Amino acid sequence: MDAHPQTPISLAALETPCLVLDAAIVEANVGRMRARMERLGVTLRQHVKTAKSIDVARLAMPSPRGPITVSTLKEADYFAGHGVTDILYAVGIAPGKLDHVAALMARGVDMGIVLDNVAAAEMVAEKGRALGVRLAVLVEIDCDGHRAGVRPGDPMLLEIARALREGGMEVRGVMTHAGESYNCRSTSEIFAMAEQERRAVVDAANMLRADGHEAAVVSVGSTPTATFAGDLDGVTEVRAGVFVFHDLVMAGLGVCRIKDIAASVLATVIGHQPEKGWIVTDAGWMALSRDRGTAKQPVDQGYGLVCDVSGSPLEDLVVVDANQEHGIVAHRAGGKVDLSRFPVGTMLRILPNHACATCAQHGSYRVVRDGGMTVEANWERLSGW
Amino acid sequence: MDAHPQTPISLAALETPCLVLDAAIVEANVGRMRARMERLGVTLRQHVKTAKSIDVARLAMPSPRGPITVSTLKEADYFAGHGVTDILYAVGIAPGKLDHVAALMARGVDMGIVLDNVAAAEMVAEKGRALGVRLAVLVEIDCDGHRAGVRPGDPMLLEIARALREGGMEVRGVMTHAGESYNCRSTSEIFAMAEQERRAVVDAANMLRADGHEAAVVSVGSTPTATFAGDLDGVTEVRAGVFVFHDLVMAGLGVCRIKDIAASVLATVIGHQPEKGWIVTDAGWMALSRDRGTAKQPVDQGYGLVCDVSGSPLEDLVVVDANQEHGIVAHRAGGKVDLSRFPVGTMLRILPNHACATCAQHGSYRVVRDGGMTVEANWERLSGW
Numbered sequence: 001m002d003a004h005p006q007t008p009i010s011l012a013a014l015e016t017p018c019l020v021l022d023a024a025i026v027e028a029n030v031g032r033m034r035a036r037m038e039r040l041g042v043t044l045r046q047h048v049k050t051a052k053s054i055d056v057a058r059l060a061m062p063s064p065r066g067p068i069t070v071s072t073l074k075e076a077d078y079f080a081g082h083g084v085t086d087i088l089y090a091v092g093i094a095p096g097k098l099d100h101v102a103a104l105m106a107r108g109v110d111m112g113i114v115l116d117n118v119a120a121a122e123m124v125a126e127k128g129r130a131l132g133v134r135l136a137v138l139v140e141i142d143c144d145g146h147r148a149g150v151r152p153g154d155p156m157l158l159e160i161a162r163a164l165r166e167g168g169m170e171v172r173g174v175m176t177h178a179g180e181s182y183n184c185r186s187t188s189e190i191f192a193m194a195e196q197e198r199r200a201v202v203d204a205a206n207m208l209r210a211d212g213h214e215a216a217v218v219s220v221g222s223t224p225t226a227t228f229a230g231d232l233d234g235v236t237e238v239r240a241g242v243f244v245f246h247d248l249v250m251a252g253l254g255v256c257r258i259k260d261i262a263a264s265v266l267a268t269v270i271g272h273q274p275e276k277g278w279i280v281t282d283a284g285w286m287a288l289s290r291d292r293g294t295a296k297q298p299v300d301q302g303y304g305l306v307c308d309v310s311g312s313p314l315e316d317l318v319v320v321d322a323n324q325e326h327g328i329v330a331h332r333a334g335g336k337v338d339l340s341r342f343p344v345g346t347m348l349r350i351l352p353n354h355a356c357a358t359c360a361q362h363g364s365y366r367v368v369r370d371g372g373m374t375v376e377a378n379w380e381r382l383s384g385w
Numbered sequence: 386m387d388a389h390p391q392t393p394i395s396l397a398a399l400e401t402p403c404l405v406l407d408a409a410i411v412e413a414n415v416g417r418m419r420a421r422m423e424r425l426g427v428t429l430r431q432h433v434k435t436a437k438s439i440d441v442a443r444l445a446m447p448s449p450r451g452p453i454t455v456s457t458l459k460e461a462d463y464f465a466g467h468g469v470t471d472i473l474y475a476v477g478i479a480p481g482k483l484d485h486v487a488a489l490m491a492r493g494v495d496m497g498i499v500l501d502n503v504a505a506a507e508m509v510a511e512k513g514r515a516l517g518v519r520l521a522v523l524v525e526i527d528c529d530g531h532r533a534g535v536r537p538g539d540p541m542l543l544e545i546a547r548a549l550r551e552g553g554m555e556v557r558g559v560m561t562h563a564g565e566s567y568n569c570r571s572t573s574e575i576f577a578m579a580e581q582e583r584r585a586v587v588d589a590a591n592m593l594r595a596d597g598h599e600a601a602v603v604s605v606g607s608t609p610t611a612t613f614a615g616d617l618d619g620v621t622e623v624r625a626g627v628f629v630f631h632d633l634v635m636a637g638l639g640v641c642r643i644k645d646i647a648a649s650v651l652a653t654v655i656g657h658q659p660e661k662g663w664i665v666t667d668a669g670w671m672a673l674s675r676d677r678g679t680a681k682q683p684v685d686q687g688y689g690l691v692c693d694v695s696g697s698p699l700e701d702l703v704v705v706d707a708n709q710e711h712g713i714v715a716h717r718a719g720g721k722v723d724l725s726r727f728p729v730g731t732m733l734r735i736l737p738n739h740a741c742a743t744c745a746q747h748g749s750y751r752v753v754r755d756g757g758m759t760v761e762a763n764w765e766r767l768s769g770w
Contacts, residue, residue: 015458015482017770049709071671071710073400091710092655094667095730097400116656119729147711148656148665179708270477271501271533280533282479286456287770290675290742323564324434324741325456325476326532344504345480356709357675360746363769383768384748385402385672 009375011309011368012347016268017287019362020349022311024369025262026244030060033226033243040232045069045088047221047241050356053365054082055379056244069239073100078382080109088112090239092140092148093120098127105133112172116140116149121160125167136170138217143200146179152200161213173217174204181224187254194229202234227255245355248305252297258313263359264349267327269342277337279329283350285322291357303327304350310371311349319350394760396694396753397732401653402672404747405734407696409755410647411629415445418611418628425617430454430473432606432626435741438750439467440764441629454624458485463767465494473497475624477525477533478505483512490518497557501525501534506545510552522549523560523602528585531564537585546598558602559589566609572639579614587619612640630740633690637682643698648744649734652712654727662722664714668735670707676742688712689735695756696734704735
């Protein structure tokens, strides 16, 4: 399929399952986040790990050169190939990846890398000197106990920075990710988490500066905290990814509305189990992903919320179970479903729990607009490492 | 990377995460299953949905022409392109896929398709006549209430078969999948489930034959039931997929041993959280999949069981949590871990809960043998639809 087919194709003509993207929703999501970041006076360094698509990234980048955040060096290669030159690789660096980072720098990319321990800093300094490159490092701060990072106030931060400086590397600044914001139960909790995230990195940057490091970059990021942060004083940039598409987890958190969810999986009804009230479709966990992120939220959306082919939710129909290429659609609470409304061949669209996970199961986006049936483009997406 | 690199590469030189396959383990798994099927007097129609690789499939096919089972028509295209001509597409057919099926038949593939309802049978008959092809249909039987299929004894089976016959289509036989075998708690339960699976399709085939249909094919299949079936009288073929690689779910069921698991994800340590006893790696849920199939088993393996780089399990270390590109490794029961044994840069291998799900996150297999470090080949695998 061409990126921009000459003859318009209808969703009804597509083989299922496939991934559908409503471009109008993406544009609205991006517009809101860009406006919010402008009001807060920070740079939006979108995390491209959600869409992994240059077409989507271009909607949110302030310039064709970036900036962006990547989750893999393959993403960095791909976006560099499309002219992006300002890239932060936001996963703690492994020594075996530094040749790859240096190769990206040799292509003209301003690469930032991340680490959170002295051993990694020493390896980076040693390898950077051996390669003859000055690697630019953000030290990861653990603002919420969620995964990686130096704890706020831990003097190890200075040991790391000194190891880098003494090794001739650039201490570019600090970064953190409030992953625990996904577990908040209210928007006021997210608001507080955003302040906790901000304070953790601003304090860390000040600690570095007091020790003579420039630490020009102070980076925070998660879609929930980016959406509810009250102020971002001292922060220079925000990394957020899922906001471009949103998903059911974000809706469950109050971060978006259901109608802000841009990506969905197109499926076809292949049968029924009338005694159980089941509709069987051809979109199983391979198409939807195994992500069950709403299972711990007040409203469990199963493997996804079911919509009609135009993307309008069908109240209380969810994918209650999934095999590899089979989805079981039923009433959320075991209620009766009029199966005659969904004969074999009916197309449905399934909203994802987690856009990053569901989209990763697909190689491209079939792009529609405003609930329409016409596929106006096919946007490729990257996968793998 | 070439399929057979001239210069041997070591696992230690690979960028992580990536998927590693021990070919010796695959060969042993395949050998056991082939011998078992020969003893039981049935054809092994391996399900290629697990490996999605011609290199793996060739180890288990009795002939370069097949037979195989596929979960997507893209798999059928790919394997047909490699000379396989006997293919069963084992997901209930959607009317929008029949042009594709006919195109495969026009390439010389003997395609079997599956359905479980009268509406689909009528659509298949109508479309087959319009396309001028005699589509070969297996009627799906629901042996265990797991997902799709006609219930045993339901006279709808005859309505379906008559609609096909009157429409000029071939009633090739019946098939079922004992998906509930994954929820068994003992091998004796699996043994009983295999008999339930056998009886459901043999009875259905006899019901069809009494009504004048040939129903030559009587097809069962799941790796657990294939492994423990006592006899398969009346069955003509077995579809099984995961046996080629096995996984932690199969090990938890007693279907294989841990050392029979052929595929693993190579990861690198990127940091630690000493207060928590955490080792942070670069293999998150994107590399491991979100599958948590062992969560309901007696031994919960988290997102995977951790091995050293040669594939030997490190007792009680599992991936306890995962972000997109971060894995959190810790002691299964919160016990103390000597983190100094796992410095930054250490490579680990993670055994998957569910091979079908984990392998699907990767584009190729780095092939090793007998726990060795030398990558002897790179086998591509298919994804998407």
